[in-house]
Amino acid sequence: MSLDKRPTLWSSFMASNWSVLISILSIFVLAIIICLSYLLLGNSLDDFVGATKLTTAEIEKYNKRADARLAAAAQEANWDKVVDGIHVRTGFYADPNMPIVVSACTSCHSSKLVTQNRATRSGWEAMIRWMQATQGLPDLGANEPVILDYLAKYYAPKAAGRRANLNLDEVEWYILNVK
Ligand code: HEC
Structure with missing residues (x-):
């Protein structure tokens, strides 16, 4: 009888230890999977969560950058424009x-x-x-x-930038009557 009983006790003992071990192992594996997926997806997750937390100042900053990009694109488009x-x-x-x-x-x-x-x-x-x-x-x-x-x-000199100097000999002078 005792010889029959021993393996049964042993195997049930083993069975319960294995299940604990397997649960602990699976928790570890799960933790590792979570860590690995965070390494892979963490940045985009942070961006996704962070995007909803933009302050108005940040939104303004991004809008300004977008405007600057549009202006640069417009300048690029007009690079060789002649009117x-x-x-x-x-x-x-x-x-x-x-x-x-x-x-x-x-x-x-x-x-x-x-x-x-x-x-x-x-x-x-x-x-x-x-x-x-x-x-x-x-x-x-x-x-x-x-x-x-x-x-x-x-960009040659212009023909006449200002009127010619007065010829003082030909000027008819008169007395200004201020009364
Ligand atoms: C290596 C830099 C440089 C380059 C390239 C250059 N310049 Fe200048 N130029 C200057 C500096 C510096 C001044 C003085 C700016 C100031 O006084 O504010 C000047 C001044 C001038 C002035 C004003 C002169 C005056 O008497 O007021 C003219 C006109 C001029 N440059 C024409 C040209 C032309 C045409 C070219 C192309 C051939 C040219 N520059 C390329 C540096 C340069």
Whole structure:
């Protein structure tokens, strides 16, 4: 009898220990699965949960960024736009050689500094020499004559910037009657 009973006790003891062990193991496995899935999905979960917690300041910030992106896209779309012979983005006169001038002359200062000036070809050359001597403008190489031709053509001195000086000998002077 005792020989029959022993294996039964043993096996039931073993059986109960195994079930505890298996429960503990499955809790561990579950915990590991949860940890792994958090590693995989955690960022997007945080984003998803965090997105509902945006403050108005943050929403404004994101809206501003979106506006900036739209503005940049609009500028990109108008990059080469020309209206009435004027390149909208830089204000330069549209011309096949204009891109050379834009790339050589707008990296340090606004194109306005160029377009608001008037000079002869040698006057422009003098300005380029001055920038090369004092402002770090590099040698323009084969582009220099192209740039000078462009500047001399479109930004030449204006014929009459102001009225001519009065010829004082020909002026008819009179006494102003103030009474
Ligand atoms: C390496 C930088 C640089 C580049 C490239 C450059 N410039 Fe300048 N330029 C300057 C600086 C700096 C000034 C002085 C700006 C100031 O006084 O505010 C200047 C001034 C000028 C002025 C005003 C001069 C004056 O007497 O008021 C004109 C016109 C000008 N640049 C034309 C050009 C042209 C045309 C090109 C292309 C060939 C060009 N720049 C490229 C740096 C540069």
